Amino acid sequence: MAAGDPCRTHGLPTDYVVQHYMTQQQPALIHEWAVTPAEARRIQTRLAAKVSLADAYPALRRVAGVDVGFEDGGAVTRAALVLLSWPTLEPLEQVLVRHPTRFPYVPGLLSFRELPAVLDAFEQLSAVPDLVFCDGQGVAHPRRLGIAAHLGVLTGLACIGVGKSRLIGRHDAVGDRRGDCTPLWLDGARIGSVLRSRTGVRPLYVSPGHRVAQETAPQLVMQALTRFRLPEPIRAAHRLASAPAIARAAERSASRSPRS
DNA sequence: GCGACAG
């Protein structure tokens, strides 16, 4: 691969070494996506060793939000990526990529289903975000490599996983007021935080993906919140990824109350 | 063998 080329992730043999996403610095391990569940789990265990749980991101100027949706009963994957200013959270740029879906949903292997399209979206973004908020878990995962951690290791970007529900781990009851937070544990180690992003809503499962510390992750999510349950970067990405569903909903309500 | 199980 020539220096300067964006990182390509398809069709490469397992363990092929390429440059980090747009940074052209440390090489990163890129693997094949056409794998069996058993191979995927081995890849996760190997890549998990590359995750860093120490704060190591640039001064925050712009952040990104990632979310994925589906069309055609799952046949098509839609990856939405939105770039926003920080700390003002104003949308700056957005990218939507559609890919044929080629991996089933298997609990614990979500990244193998969604990341191919997400990585393509990153290649089309004109600027590199200083931090990424990703829908799903970070290291709060059976093998410590949820989609946010996987994305972080492959791109080298600082990432935070924000899950709407729990994949694994145990925790005490969370306070019911906005900002209340309690650690998420697995085998005696902290793997994330359970955060009440808004009073009266189900808590968020926040965990570092890469280059972010356990204590920092929930703080950054709090700073990315406005008045809703989900942090703004992810809300923006979700709106984009769910555009077809929203359009169909609007279509139905329009047919129920026709004008004229 | 029986649950649990991101999106």
Add this chain to the structure above:
DNA sequence: ATCTTGTCGC
């Protein structure tokens, strides 16, 4: 995630 209408609550 997606399919789907109305409905209970702040």
